[in-house]
Amino acid sequence: xxxxxxxxxxxxxxxxxxxxxxxxxxxxxxxxxxxxxxxxxxxxxxxxxxxxxxxxxxxxxxxxxxxxxxxxxxxxxxxxxxxxxxxxxxxxxxxxxxxxxxxxxxxxxxxxxxxxxxxxxxxxxxxxxxxxxxxxxxxxxxxxxxxxxxxxxxxxxxxxxxxxxxxxxxxxxxxxxxxxxxxxxxxxxxxxxxxxxxxxxxxxxxxxxxxxxxxxxxxxxxxxxxxxxxxxxxxxxx
Numbered sequence: 477x478x479x480x481x482x483x484x485x486x487x488x489x490x491x492x493x494x495x496x497x498x499x500x501x502x503x504x505x506x507x508x509x510x511x512x513x514x515x516x517x518x519x520x521x522x523x524x525x526x527x528x529x530x531x532x533x534x535x536x537x538x539x540x541x542x543x544x545x546x547x548x549x550x551x552x553x554x555x556x557x558x559x560x561x562x563x564x565x566x567x568x569x570x571x572x573x574x575x576x577x578x579x580x581x582x583x584x585x586x587x588x589x590x591x592x593x594x595x596x597x598x599x600x601x602x603x604x605x606x607x608x609x610x611x612x613x614x615x616x617x618x619x620x621x622x623x624x625x626x627x628x629x630x631x632x633x634x635x636x637x638x639x640x641x642x643x644x645x646x647x648x649x650x651x652x653x654x655x656x657x658x659x660x661x662x663x664x665x666x667x668x669x670x671x672x673x674x675x676x677x678x679x680x681x682x683x684x685x686x687x688x689x690x691x692x693x694x695x696x697x698x699x700x701x702x703x704x705x706x707x708x709x710x711x712x713x714x
Contacts, residue, residue: 547660547675549640552633554658558677559687562695565673566702567666570713575670576638576663578709582609588708589701593625603641607632615649624649628657639663655680672705674698 546553547563554561568575578588580603585592594612601607610629630645641661647654662673676698 547640547662547673549642549660549662550634550636552642553660554675554677555656555679558658558679559684560679560691560694561675561677562691562698563673563675564695564698564702565671566706567669567671568706568709569669570709572638572663572665572670574713575672575705575709578712579661579663579705580635580641582611585611589704591697591700598629603632603635605632605635615652622650624652626652630659638665653680653682654678670709672702674702 546556578584582603583595583597585595591613592611593614596610598608598610599606608629608631610627612628613626615624615626626647626649628645628647630643632641632643634640634642640663642659644656644658646656656679657676659676660674664671664673676694678694
């Protein structure tokens, strides 16, 4: 958990990465932006979207990664060696029970996350440690990969009711693969609502060939996920 005061969000920061040509960015955007390990595929943050914390894409090119203290769930966080990672947070004006139920009722994700096109629980009952779920998202064609559907199989590794959850899993499509994503969520009850913090890392040879560019799409994907969660929870609590 971050040392940041939980009653406020940090000022928005822009992920620091080396600019690429518009054509190069468009190609990578097509390949990565639809990956819902971070609910990627959605547009970047708007004025209503959450502020996001610093990423480490730039430090990866220097051969090392520097980051603030990672979020954890029951003592476990993201992959500490990952070159690609992002952390973000938002305030949601809704009861904690509403936010938690929306987030952990994974079969309902397609109803409020536009990037999630399919979802299937692989075991029955409430979400718990070792629960598994498989979800899908379309990925458009690029100059090097055909249009495909990414299939993500997530396994819950740690979970504490109304407080945190951590899951891991690969995203696999024809010609496009993330070997392992690790995603951590913290839920903190604050005055007037809930502070939701999340952090995710990606690892894999394909996406690590250009980590500085790839991070520019992981970051807005997480921001978009939080924006959707915020909108859904606040609508249901009215």
